[in-house]
Amino acid sequence: MSDTDAQSVFFMRDTMLPQVPPPAGQSGPVRWLRENLFSGWFNTILTICGLIALYFLLRGLLPWFAHSVWTADTLSECRQIIAAKWGPDATGACFAVVRERWTQWLFGFYPRHLYWRPVLTLVLMFVAMAPVLFPGVPRKLMIFSAIYPFLGFWLLWGGSAWVPLGGMAGFVLGYIAWRVLRENRPLVGILVAVVIALLWWLLLAGPVIDLFRSIAPLAIESVRSDRFGGFVLSLTIGVAAIAISLPLGIALALGRQSDMFLIKTLSVGFIEFIRGVPLITLLFTASLLLNYFLPPGTNFDIILRVIIMVSLFAAAYIAEVIRGGLAALPRGQYEAADSLGLDYFQAQRLIVLPQALKISIPGIVSVFIGLFKDTTLVIFVGLLDPLKGITDAVRASIDWKGIYWEPYIFVGSIFFLFCFGMSRYSMYLERRLKRDHR
Amino acid sequence: METIERAPDMSHMQVSDEIAIQIRDMNKWYGTFHVLRDINMTVNRGERIVVCGPSGSGKSTLIRCINRLEEHQAGQIIVDGTELTSDLKNIDKVRSEVGMVFQHFNLFPHLTILENCTLAPIWVRKVPKAEADATAMHFLEKVKIPDQAHKYPGQLSGGQQQRVAIARSLCMKPRIMLFDEPTSALDPEMIKEVLDTMISLAEEGMTMICVTHEMGFAQAVANRVVFMDQGQIVEQNTPREFFNNPQSERSRTFLSQILGH
Ligand SMILES: Nc1ncnc2c1ncn2[C@@H]1O[C@H](COP(=O)(O)OP(=O)(O)O)[C@@H](O)[C@H]1O
Ligand SMILES: [Mg+2]
Numbered sequence: 001m002s003d004t005d006a007q008s009v010f011f012m013r014d015t016m017l018p019q020v021p022p023p024a025g026q027s028g029p030v031r032w033l034r035e036n037l038f039s040g041w042f043n044t045i046l047t048i049c050g051l052i053a054l055y056f057l058l059r060g061l062l063p064w065f066a067h068s069v070w071t072a073d074t075l076s077e078c079r080q081i082i083a084a085k086w087g088p089d090a091t092g093a094c095f096a097v098v099r100e101r102w103t104q105w106l107f108g109f110y111p112r113h114l115y116w117r118p119v120l121t122l123v124l125m126f127v128a129m130a131p132v133l134f135p136g137v138p139r140k141l142m143i144f145s146a147i148y149p150f151l152g153f154w155l156l157w158g159g160s161a162w163v164p165l166g167g168m169a170g171f172v173l174g175y176i177a178w179r180v181l182r183e184n185r186p187l188v189g190i191l192v193a194v195v196i197a198l199l200w201w202l203l204l205a206g207p208v209i210d211l212f213r214s215i216a217p218l219a220i221e222s223v224r225s226d227r228f229g230g231f232v233l234s235l236t237i238g239v240a241a242i243a244i245s246l247p248l249g250i251a252l253a254l255g256r257q258s259d260m261f262l263i264k265t266l267s268v269g270f271i272e273f274i275r276g277v278p279l280i281t282l283l284f285t286a287s288l289l290l291n292y293f294l295p296p297g298t299n300f301d302i303i304l305r306v307i308i309m310v311s312l313f314a315a316a317y318i319a320e321v322i323r324g325g326l327a328a329l330p331r332g333q334y335e336a337a338d339s340l341g342l343d344y345f346q347a348q349r350l351i352v353l354p355q356a357l358k359i360s361i362p363g364i365v366s367v368f369i370g371l372f373k374d375t376t377l378v379i380f381v382g383l384l385d386p387l388k389g390i391t392d393a394v395r396a397s398i399d400w401k402g403i404y405w406e407p408y409i410f411v412g413s414i415f416f417l418f419c420f421g422m423s424r425y426s427m428y429l430e431r432r433l434k435r436d437h438r
Numbered sequence: 439m440e441t442i443e444r445a446p447d448m449s450h451m452q453v454s455d456e457i458a459i460q461i462r463d464m465n466k467w468y469g470t471f472h473v474l475r476d477i478n479m480t481v482n483r484g485e486r487i488v489v490c491g492p493s494g495s496g497k498s499t500l501i502r503c504i505n506r507l508e509e510h511q512a513g514q515i516i517v518d519g520t521e522l523t524s525d526l527k528n529i530d531k532v533r534s535e536v537g538m539v540f541q542h543f544n545l546f547p548h549l550t551i552l553e554n555c556t557l558a559p560i561w562v563r564k565v566p567k568a569e570a571d572a573t574a575m576h577f578l579e580k581v582k583i584p585d586q587a588h589k590y591p592g593q594l595s596g597g598q599q600q601r602v603a604i605a606r607s608l609c610m611k612p613r614i615m616l617f618d619e620p621t622s623a624l625d626p627e628m629i630k631e632v633l634d635t636m637i638s639l640a641e642e643g644m645t646m647i648c649v650t651h652e653m654g655f656a657q658a659v660a661n662r663v664v665f666m667d668q669g670q671i672v673e674q675n676t677p678r679e680f681f682n683n684p685q686s687e688r689s690r691t692f693l694s695q696i697l698g699h
Contacts, residue, residue, distance in 0.1 A: 336545070339536075340558035341534040341558060
């Protein structure tokens, strides 16, 4: 390049430019419409087709909702009211059935005078979940969260308080064993803890509970499992299975990554087996086969059996979701943890899992939502789920024979509320844990 | 490549006779690939060693063997009198004596700068939190970023992140520091700030092994340069001798490539 050329492109700024705001007037409804709905001939055709479809849909649905009847004693009374008001050919929803029978969808055949117990259990559930879900809540409440499963069990099923306390004692004994052994032999500690807890539950708990019961019963009115139904049943199974399947899924995901052959093989085998089998099969196993394997005479509650099966099922899926999160972590994170001297459990708990779980949140919540909806499958083992079990029971009465859509809309809306809530919470959690500000 | 301004005076530094790291006839394979061959090396306390060599020559593998991020298959590595075997106790002991700084920093992105620095002291050394915080702030001041303590690694520049990584290692009060190409992932204007931090560490008498291609740093700080090629130590010498009068053909080729003429 010659000197003259270099001269001619010389430039030097003598005043620096200040920051200016971006140009205004780039938004507005008309502009939005043009950009999003009518940006080309293809989009325009799609928009018009969409509008036509929407029109027909609403033309059918709107009158049906607008004519809905909320107070009536029978389906035929509903129909009469609609015919009288809107003409003989008019359609209309009969939500009176919801108004009259809503307690049944919520509580199943739970004794009416004890409705306060499931309600209290639900309210306490939010208290127990608060410290787990939100950072501002005092950590001390965690103790309540730990006790809650046993309290909830007692409130729902009633009976002697010594039964849930005995169940809790197994965990406490296991925890003590683990605390004692953890310093020197962490893996042995876990094993011993599990064995001690199992020994307690299988051999000692029964006689000890009977002993305490004979001293002081501490009992409230008990409710048998076949009285459970509707959303009390769905929530009991759903919440319990969610709480059990998450830690189990984490353990399985870590097991699958383990260097130890036995642990790895067991984890992989379990995950692949469970994922290869339909949930219904597992539920049938729970209701029929388990009876053959359990020692004769043990009366293992059907709802508890279903909870275990649903938990195992969800845990296998969660394990795979978390495995994806684990795989996304750069090797450097493990190396940094190692080089600082953290041991395996510390590295997993402090470095690996917080990051892997964060990545896995959307997948985990999808599994939870699926699990919650799958609780309706318990109808196949004779439990009264809200969707079909209770709806059929309602329809079986002469008053409401022939009603079809309204119960499904009602039950569907409640499911939607819970699932949408979970989905929003997961989005909130993702935002809260966001750390890359690049 | 002049990234070092102030020439540190290392002449007063005493290298003691005490042996910090002893490597004897060490061999390592990746599968059938013989990555380290017959490594023999002694590092005295207070020594500052620069390891250089072409890419793939096994420099990283060598220093990763010293804190057992990689396992060697034959020979001995003795760090501070503890031999590295499959005994977990020994490995933990060595790791708590040896700090390591990586090419890509490897900070924990979900923890603040301060938490990054206090995590290991609290969980491994069982230091009370207040004391760990104080130590962390002390070292963050030393690497000149105390005001960033409550930010997350993602909010810092590469040079700042690497200085945090150094501070994080120092918080464990290690007696030996390993550096694996600490400046090669950095933009040129950030290299200096990291090298300055390493120089001040050297001035305090830290035993250091640095894999680096910063020849200015090597000349100013190191008291020995170890040149590796194809998994072997080809040449060991003082920086002055190594740069002005390389003995082997391989070192000459390497130096002519890296110095760009
Ligand atoms: N985990 C591994 N498995 C197999 N080969 C590896 C592994 N890590 C490094 N290597 C190989 O070992 C050799 C030395 O690698 P490395 O020590 O990283 O070299 P340097 O740091 O000198 O560039 C290279 O050829 C590299 O491909
Ligand atoms: Mg390398």
